Amino acid sequence: MQGLDGTFRPAGVITLTTDFGLADPFVGIMKGVIASTARDVDVIDLSHEVPPFRAEIGGLWIGRCYRWFAPGTVHIAVVDPGVGTNRRIVCVESPEHLFLVPDNGLAGELTRHLDDWSATVVEAGPLKLEATSTTFHGRDIFAPVAARLAAGSIDPSGLGPATRDLVPSPLPCPRRDAEGVSGEVLLPDRFGNVYTNISGPMPAAWQRALVSIGPHTLRLVRAYDEATSGELVAIFNSFGLLEIAMPRGSAAAAGSWPPGTPVRMHESS
Amino acid sequence: MQGLDGTFRPAGVITLTTDFGLADPFVGIMKGVIASTARDVDVIDLSHEVPPFRAEIGGLWIGRCYRWFAPGTVHIAVVDPGVGTNRRIVCVESPEHLFLVPDNGLAGELTRHLDDWSATVVEAGPLKLEATSTTFHGRDIFAPVAARLAAGSIDPSGLGPATRDLVPSPLPCPRRDAEGVSGEVLLPDRFGNVYTNISGPMPAAWQRALVSIGPHTLRLVRAYDEATSGELVAIFNSFGLLEIAMPRGSAAAAGSWPPGTPVRMHESS
Amino acid sequence: MQGLDGTFRPAGVITLTTDFGLADPFVGIMKGVIASTARDVDVIDLSHEVPPFRAEIGGLWIGRCYRWFAPGTVHIAVVDPGVGTNRRIVCVESPEHLFLVPDNGLAGELTRHLDDWSATVVEAGPLKLEATSTTFHGRDIFAPVAARLAAGSIDPSGLGPATRDLVPSPLPCPRRDAEGVSGEVLLPDRFGNVYTNISGPMPAAWQRALVSIGPHTLRLVRAYDEATSGELVAIFNSFGLLEIAMPRGSAAAAGSWPPGTPVRMHESS
Numbered sequence A, B, C: 001m002q003g004l005d006g007t008f009r010p011a012g013v014i015t016l017t018t019d020f021g022l023a024d025p026f027v028g029i030m031k032g033v034i035a036s037t038a039r040d041v042d043v044i045d046l047s048h049e050v051p052p053f054r055a056e057i058g059g060l061w062i063g064r065c066y067r068w069f070a071p072g073t074v075h076i077a078v079v080d081p082g083v084g085t086n087r088r089i090v091c092v093e094s095p096e097h098l099f100l101v102p103d104n105g106l107a108g109e110l111t112r113h114l115d116d117w118s119a120t121v122v123e124a125g126p127l128k129l130e131a132t133s134t135t136f137h138g139r140d141i142f143a144p145v146a147a148r149l150a151a152g153s154i155d156p157s158g159l160g161p162a163t164r165d166l167v168p169s170p171l172p173c174p175r176r177d178a179e180g181v182s183g184e185v186l187l188p189d190r191f192g193n194v195y196t197n198i199s200g201p202m203p204a205a206w207q208r209a210l211v212s213i214g215p216h217t218l219r220l221v222r223a224y225d226e227a228t229s230g231e232l233v234a235i236f237n238s239f240g241l242l243e244i245a246m247p248r249g250s251a252a253a254a255g256s257w258p259p260g261t262p263v264r265m266h267e268s269s
Helices: A026-037 A055-068 A106-112 A137-151 B026-037 B055-068 B106-112 B137-151 C026-037 C055-068 C106-112 C137-151
Strands: A013-018 A042-047 A074-078 A089-093 A098-102 A118-121 A180-188 A194-199 A209-213 A216-221 A233-236 A241-245 A262-267 B013-018 B042-047 B074-078 B089-093 B098-102 B118-121 B180-188 B194-199 B209-213 B216-221 B233-236 B241-245 B262-267 C013-018 C042-047 C074-078 C089-093 C098-102 C118-121 C180-188 C194-199 C209-213 C216-221 C233-236 C241-245 C262-267
Touching: A013 A026, A013 A055, A013 A137, A013 B026, A026 A042, A026 A137, A026 C013, A026 C042, A026 C055, A042 A055, A042 B026, A055 A074, A055 A098, A055 A106, A055 A180, A055 B026, A074 A137, A089 A106, A089 A137, A098 A106, A098 A137, A180 A241, A194 A262, A209 A241, A241 A262, B013 B026, B013 B055, B013 B137, B013 C026, B026 B042, B026 B137, B042 B055, B042 C026, B055 B074, B055 B098, B055 B106, B055 B180, B055 C026, B074 B137, B089 B106, B089 B137, B098 B106, B098 B137, B180 B241, B194 B262, B209 B241, B241 B262, C013 C026, C013 C055, C013 C137, C026 C042, C026 C137, C042 C055, C055 C074, C055 C098, C055 C106, C055 C180, C074 C137, C089 C106, C089 C137, C098 C106, C098 C137, C180 C241, C194 C262, C209 C241, C241 C262
Parallel strands: A013 A042, A013 A074, A074 A098, A216 A233, B013 B042, B013 B074, B074 B098, B216 B233, C013 C042, C013 C074, C074 C098, C216 C233
Antiparallel strands: A089 A098, A089 A118, A180 A194, A180 A262, A194 A241, A209 A216, A209 A262, A233 A241, B089 B098, B089 B118, B180 B194, B180 B262, B194 B241, B209 B216, B209 B262, B233 B241, C089 C098, C089 C118, C180 C194, C180 C262, C194 C241, C209 C216, C209 C262, C233 C241
């Protein structure tokens, strides 16, 4: 096992998840620092369009996506409206992956998606980082620390003291009761599919399910092509999350379901 | 010769063309799967902003752009509104390039731009792919198959049976007659240049040409700087396609020419 | 010392800064040409959203950002509304970095940010480039030349004759007088921070500073969290540029400050 026993074996890959967008040079500069620090490490962009200030969505993305990357990957997520304040930076370890993230709800959301984890507070002292800006820790802390972790030149256990006490995610957990599961809308994707915080699979005892949202009651389908033209349906998507979809159309355009809109999944009678 | 005789020699490079956008994690996850499958393969993004549902534009882009990549490159294009239905995935081979694409008009458009090609239906069975989602074949089929092709660990001939019978592109071909060439508008680019489906060069017997579109008759020029300030002109662009341009301005903003608008090129008297 | 003595030692890294956007295949094609020319060179995107026609902003970005990349990096910047005209392409050398840029104000702006530089006019003849388009020199000249420079297969001194005579940047330089510094607004970033052309640090003799812009007089702070909720402040940002910011909000949305809006920094009494 890697990670928890202090023997993380880096694969030489870093993923980046931020709210920086790609229009400004922020992401390119982070890659410059990584390449300068560890020339052979590869960087893969996961998303740079996390909604600004919604740190928990950054935690959701890496928590839902890390499994598609090789064991030994280091994942950076920077959604960090508190940069320059005393919010902590933590290194979360799962058995095969490392996550370098701010402790502002992002780490708290991430750990909900990990079966087994430990965390270390990143302290600048032991890393001998040069003077850092108060405005761009992605460049000054996250990038150089991740590069060294990904290259194997530092060990996560050397970053600082262990912690289990993370700032919790502001996202509510779905609530299971005798008749079904209650959750809420998170955000839409590019295709107008509306993601919720209810994760799959459907309870094994159920034959079929319906999903209620606002005035709609939708069938839970297994593939987009089970929908008729223009039909709103619910489906467990490729992230394992329940989504509201209108195949070959846009569910987001067919209704108004801002983040927080209640959603309920229940067995079909 | 490579490809057609079953001796494709991979260069270790994959290009990606999709309608996924870059805001959501879809593209990053595909790169994670590729890196997990074949660590030394490099990935180059061609475009992730193909207009949703216009699969043929994905075929146009890779058909017009593949020549700028090294022989031995594997090109993925996923514009796939029918994901999860029984639409086929095909591997198209030109002598020096492989294309892994859905057979939904995208493959049909692509092959219009290839002088010589063969195609194989991709079947999951021989590839021993794990259980796939019904919603994200980019991650579950395209990425792992392309990674193995790009690394040389599988051969395109082993993917499934050969086929010549591809779903045709919905784009009309330009029509040549005695006096000129008739085509139509495809889409604008970032600079407001409006691309058409008429490809160059100008017929060799002509001295000069004019281009008619709506109420406009435009000069065909050889370089943007032949235009006077604010003049709409026509030019064969860097993709070899006739475009309507207003140098240092936006042709798209200077008129209304949605996809399908008729365009005619004729010799200047 | 590298560069000025003709002994540039390439690190095998190229950065790209353009106004091409990422929706169209332009950037991907440039990367294809680079990979075809020099397979082991890595490419890092700095920004592809330089405002169209504002070449000087391209020069500003690479001039402000190059230091975060390894010595031996080759930086391409293509913001080139005059492509196909007789505007020159130049290779600017600082002691440890190369810059391949159009001489249209972009090179002039870049050199303001370099302590020591020389420049060479890039001539197609010695490079034996194949026939080039009149519309896409990024693909036909910048990419192949940069790839050879980054791979060490050509030397910058072999590109053409030396020059010191560059087209000047249209951006005014900030003006220092007895009481303060006068400058102007450049552009906003994704977070709504409004960048100016006044660079830091604050004059050493000052204790505190105020920044005047339109009807506002703002405190110059050292970190975003010194601002109270909803307060507009000024700060030297991670590029060393004075910016107008509203932490956890958008300064750009809180006022109207188009490019060129006057800004003045003065000591606080």
